Amino acid sequence: MKTLIFSTAAVALVGTLGLGIQGAWSDDDDHSFSTAKWNKMKARSTGVAAVTNALYTEECGSCHFAYPPGLLPASSWQKVMAGLADHFGDNAELDANEQQQLTEYLTNNAADTSSYRRSRKIMNSLQNTNTPSPLRITEIPYFRHEHREIPKRIINLPEVGGNLSQCNSCHQHAEKGSFNEDEISIKGFGRWKD
Amino acid sequence: MKSIFPALIAAAITLLPNSALPNTQIEPSAFTAKSGEKLWNQTQTISGQVRSCASCHTSDPRQAGKHIRTGKPIKPMAPSANAERFVDPKKVSKWFKRNCKWTLGRECSEQEKADITSYLKSI
Numbered sequence: 001m002k003t004l005i006f007s008t009a010a011v012a013l014v015g016t017l018g019l020g021i022q023g024a025w026s027d028d029d030d031h032s033f034s035t036a037k038w039n040k041m042k043a044r045s046t047g048v049a050a051v052t053n054a055l056y057t058e059e060c061g062s063c064h065f066a067y068p069p070g071l072l073p074a075s076s077w078q079k080v081m082a083g084l085a086d087h088f089g090d091n092a093e094l095d096a097n098e099q100q101q102l103t104e105y106l107t108n109n110a111a112d113t114s115s116y117r118r119s120r121k122i123m124n125s126l127q128n129t130n131t132p133s134p135l136r137i138t139e140i141p142y143f144r145h146e147h148r149e150i151p152k153r154i155i156n157l158p159e160v161g162g163n164l165s166q167c168n169s170c171h172q173h174a175e176k177g178s179f180n181e182d183e184i185s186i187k188g189f190g191r192w193k194d
Numbered sequence: 195m196k197s198i199f200p201a202l203i204a205a206a207i208t209l210l211p212n213s214a215l216p217n218t219q220i221e222p223s224a225f226t227a228k229s230g231e232k233l234w235n236q237t238q239t240i241s242g243q244v245r246s247c248a249s250c251h252t253s254d255p256r257q258a259g260k261h262i263r264t265g266k267p268i269k270p271m272a273p274s275a276n277a278e279r280f281v282d283p284k285k286v287s288k289w290f291k292r293n294c295k296w297t298l299g300r301e302c303s304e305q306e307k308a309d310i311t312s313y314l315k316s317i
Contacts, residue, residue, distance in 0.1 A: 064264040089241070090263060091292040161265045169265075 048118045050177035053105045065168045067137060068177045069109035070119040075133035077106035138164045159188030230313030233306055238298060245297045255314055272317050
């Protein structure tokens with residue numbers, strides 16, 4: 001019990017003091033919370049894994065923000081990758097080799113295989129639905145639920161573009177896979193206060 | 195010395211005349227550049243939508259453009275404004291294929307690609 005209280009306190013301390021306290025714990029095996037570890041824990045609980053594949057950023061980030069793979073299940077990515085010649089009305093064709101490499105990257109890092117909390121929530125919300133493999137992130141029940149309070153007039157701002165597909169119009173650190181509520185600043189509108 | 199060297203190379207590259215850049219097998223002639231300009235601005239209606247190369251790349255390709263669907267900014271297409279254009283043949287042919295199909299409803303001929311390339315290099 002004593003240990004439990006102690007570790008909880010350690011978590012809180014490292015969280016508030018950040019760097020300052022790091023040295024004090026770093027050589028203590030039981031309570032070795034470094035800043036890096038803490039940030040990783042925070043990311044796991046509030047975001048999805050960031051994109052780490054250069055080919056992906058180049059090929060799938062040229063027309064829009066490169067969506068992190070942890071935002072859709074593997075079965076969805078397979079469908080997206082099989083239809084690139086008619087990709088939401090655009091042409092995003094790739095040669096066979098690149099298409100295969102990127103399909104592998106996406107399916108290996110999809111929401112099904114991720115331990116990040118947002119990916120888990122996405123998978124849970126797709127269970128027992130008619131569309132377990134949507135083509136769009138913006139069609140996922142969890143996604144729709146989180147965005148249900150945003151008024152149409154904000155979504156229709158030219159800077160946002162009439163739908164929610166451009167995550168980085170509002171989530172300032174979307175590129176890092178981070179979708180924290182306190183990092184939201186809507187282009188053409190400003191900070192979001194809940 | 196060590197630190198000044200990369201800066202010297204960078205300076206040398208920026209000072210290179212346009213003709214020394216790779217992939218300039220086709221010499222921009224006034225004739226093909228004119229046809230290229232025409233094709234660039236030519237509009238066609240596909241799936242009820244009016245489309246041209248200028249829709250995303252603007253009719254002044256020295257300016258930055260914007261993807262009409264996603265709003266993502268696109269850097270200028272004219273090599274005079276953006277030295278990264280027409281340096282990677284694989285990238286160039288990939289985008290000619292996609293964008294001609296989407297904008298014109300068909301692939302571009304070799305002549306049309308040469309015309310557009312000449313136009314973009316002439317401005």
